[in-house]
Amino acid sequence: MSVDLQHFFETYRPSVDQALTDRVSTLKTPDTLKAAMLYSLEAGGKRVRPLLALAVLQCYRPVEEEDLPAASAVELIHTYSLVHDDLPSMDDDDWRRGQPTNHRKFGEATAILAGDALQTTAFTWVAEAGRPASAEARLQLVQELAGASGGEGMVGGQMADLEGEKQALNLKELEYIHHHKTGALLTYAVVSGSLIAEAPNTDVENWRAFGRELGLVFQIKDDILDVEGSLEEMGKSSGSDESKEKSTYPKLLTLEGAKEKLTYHIEEAEKLLGLMTVDTSLLVSFLHYIGQRNH
Amino acid sequence: MSVDLQHFFETYRPSVDQALTDRVSTLKTPDTLKAAMLYSLEAGGKRVRPLLALAVLQCYRPVEEEDLPAASAVELIHTYSLVHDDLPSMDDDDWRRGQPTNHRKFGEATAILAGDALQTTAFTWVAEAGRPASAEARLQLVQELAGASGGEGMVGGQMADLEGEKQALNLKELEYIHHHKTGALLTYAVVSGSLIAEAPNTDVENWRAFGRELGLVFQIKDDILDVEGSLEEMGKSSGSDESKEKSTYPKLLTLEGAKEKLTYHIEEAEKLLGLMTVDTSLLVSFLHYIGQRNH
Numbered sequence: 001m002s003v004d005l006q007h008f009f010e011t012y013r014p015s016v017d018q019a020l021t022d023r024v025s026t027l028k029t030p031d032t033l034k035a036a037m038l039y040s041l042e043a044g045g046k047r048v049r050p051l052l053a054l055a056v057l058q059c060y061r062p063v064e065e066e067d068l069p070a071a072s073a074v075e076l077i078h079t080y081s082l083v084h085d086d087l088p089s090m091d092d093d094d095w096r097r098g099q100p101t102n103h104r105k106f107g108e109a110t111a112i113l114a115g116d117a118l119q120t121t122a123f124t125w126v127a128e129a130g131r132p133a134s135a136e137a138r139l140q141l142v143q144e145l146a147g148a149s150g151g152e153g154m155v156g157g158q159m160a161d162l163e164g165e166k167q168a169l170n171l172k173e174l175e176y177i178h179h180h181k182t183g184a185l186l187t188y189a190v191v192s193g194s195l196i197a198e199a200p201n202t203d204v205e206n207w208r209a210f211g212r213e214l215g216l217v218f219q220i221k222d223d224i225l226d227v228e229g230s231l232e233e234m235g236k237s238s239g240s241d242e243s244k245e246k247s248t249y250p251k252l253l254t255l256e257g258a259k260e261k262l263t264y265h266i267e268e269a270e271k272l273l274g275l276m277t278v279d280t281s282l283l284v285s286f287l288h289y290i291g292q293r294n295h
Numbered sequence: 296m297s298v299d300l301q302h303f304f305e306t307y308r309p310s311v312d313q314a315l316t317d318r319v320s321t322l323k324t325p326d327t328l329k330a331a332m333l334y335s336l337e338a339g340g341k342r343v344r345p346l347l348a349l350a351v352l353q354c355y356r357p358v359e360e361e362d363l364p365a366a367s368a369v370e371l372i373h374t375y376s377l378v379h380d381d382l383p384s385m386d387d388d389d390w391r392r393g394q395p396t397n398h399r400k401f402g403e404a405t406a407i408l409a410g411d412a413l414q415t416t417a418f419t420w421v422a423e424a425g426r427p428a429s430a431e432a433r434l435q436l437v438q439e440l441a442g443a444s445g446g447e448g449m450v451g452g453q454m455a456d457l458e459g460e461k462q463a464l465n466l467k468e469l470e471y472i473h474h475h476k477t478g479a480l481l482t483y484a485v486v487s488g489s490l491i492a493e494a495p496n497t498d499v500e501n502w503r504a505f506g507r508e509l510g511l512v513f514q515i516k517d518d519i520l521d522v523e524g525s526l527e528e529m530g531k532s533s534g535s536d537e538s539k540e541k542s543t544y545p546k547l548l549t550l551e552g553a554k555e556k557l558t559y560h561i562e563e564a565e566k567l568l569g570l571m572t573v574d575t576s577l578l579v580s581f582l583h584y585i586g587q588r589n590h
Contacts, residue, residue: 027446028447029446029451029454030451030458032454032458033446033454034446037446080411084407084408084411087403087404087407089402089403089404089407090404090407108382108384109382109384109457110454110457112379112382112384112385112407113450113453113457115411116375116379116410116411116414116445116450117445117451119414119415120414120441120450121445121446123418123437123441124438124441124442127434127437127438127441128438134430135429135430135431135434136430138434139422139430139433139434139437142422142437143419143423146416146418146419147419150411150416150419151322151324151328151329151332151415151416152322155324155328155415156323156324156325156328156412158408159325159328159405159408160325162404162405163325163327
């Protein structure tokens with residue numbers, strides 16, 4: 001990881017953590033519901049999505065305290081999706097990030113409601129007065145977030161993933177799932193940073209294309225790690241996708257082919273960064289961090 | 296029901312139905328997800344919430360086609376809440392409105408995802424370009440909808456209701472549940488009509504107070520019907536709340552006391568209607584329709 005990126009993470013990850021905890025703690029909700037929301041939010045995620053948003057933002061101007069709610073809202077959506085995906089009727093997972101899953105800790109009913117409320121809260125955070133300053137920009141954030149996370153985005157991808165689990169997929173079907181299930185929200189995170197910055201429209205559209213490439217880099221690397229990773233490195237059984245007969249890039253393309261595809265999308269993403277009107281060196285580092293991570 | 300209100304329902308209920316079906320049908324989602332979303336949306340709800348929004352709106356100006364998405368979005372939230380509430384880990388209901396519940400028809404995983412996507416879609420509809428015309432007003436709709444439906448509103452009420460099922464509640468606790476579980480969304484519906492109309496602020500705040508009274512009228516009447524209603528009239532076993540040892544207004548206040556309280560809140564609501572800057576006779580009829588319904 002580059003020194004600049006490491007410094008950036010060390011500065012802003014605690015800020016994101018703090019914003020999430022402080023703002024959810026002060027919601028006026030029944031105690032059990034709040035505890036369940038905080039439990040999964042504070043389970044130690046890497047905050048990749050809010051940090052992506054802030055990294056893009058700081059290409060345009062220094063990050064300020066007031067930027068944190070809008071930039072962190074995407075983590076509420078990501079967290080709600082994990083809580084619901086872990087449920088017995090979905091992936092039926094008992095553990096996540098080294099602790100019992102939300103429904104194992106609080107029961108299914110509370111986990112469902114905590115997920116529901118996390119989703120709603122995300123829309124409060126992007127819509128409320130603050131940053132971005134203009135109502136039009138905040139409204140666009142709401143629309144982009146809804147598009148990325150609903151039936152035409154993340155939830156649609158999760159549905160396709162559930163239906164695809166029991167069958168062999170071709171590359172087009174696999175990419176549909178990834179573009180929706182994980183790609184849409186990563187792309188939103190990138191785009192949201194440019195919208196919070198009120199960046200020029202041409203940049204926003206280039207960030208959208210970059211986000212799409214980054215999403216593929218993230219997922220292809222994930223699949224490669226799943227084949228290569230060890231139990232210690234991943235914190236879950238490696239080869240777990242394989243055991244579920246799930247379609248992956250290495251399966252469809254061979255491991256070598258998946259690595260070539262990873263390199264291709266990293267290069268495409270770099271080209272897009274070169275088109276921006278601002279210095280994007282931090283995002284070059286972020287891209288390589290995601291493409292070369294070992295966990 | 297007054298002739299005017301009957302005419303209003305006959306005119307606009309089909310418009311709301313159409314808007315819901317048309318707009319969800321054209322979403323780009325996996326087929327199963329869309330089918331599950333439409334299944335519960337088209338299950339024959341009375342559309343009380345969208346019709347409340349449109350009734351308030353038409354106090355200010357004639358309703359137009361472009362008003363329907365923002366006014367109907369609340370029905371997506373209401374429907375998602377029913378789909379999730381019916382799940383085995385929540386109320387565990389097999390039937391709703393004479394047909395199998397969503398999870399009985401599509402399975403639990405799809406029902407959870409359909410509920411999730413219905414919630415998200417509601418935010419798309421209130422945020423998108425159209426009515427109300429100003430970005431500020433649409434942003435306020437987003438904020439109001441999120442406030443009414445999340446942990447500080449409907450979901451908080453559902454959580455408190457689940458926790459309260461096994462114990463005797465006092466009147467204050469019962470009102471907390473009702474103000475949140477059902478009242479918040481009814482109030483939102485009323486307020487949203489005034490925001491779509493871009494009504495004067497003093498009116499908006501009076502509509503909010505009216506919505507709160509209307510929510511209580513709705514719930515007290517519901518509890519009274521549950522005691523008095525017959526199997527044929529309710530479409531579910533009457534006395535079902537009692538069998539679950541659930542706290543209700545008649546239990547806490549006696550049936551006579553609950554009826555007095557109903558009359559009191561109808562009168563309070565009427566007083567608030569008298570304060571508006573516009574003719575509210577249609578809402579007087581709507582209020583009495585809700586307070587005197589027999590199903």
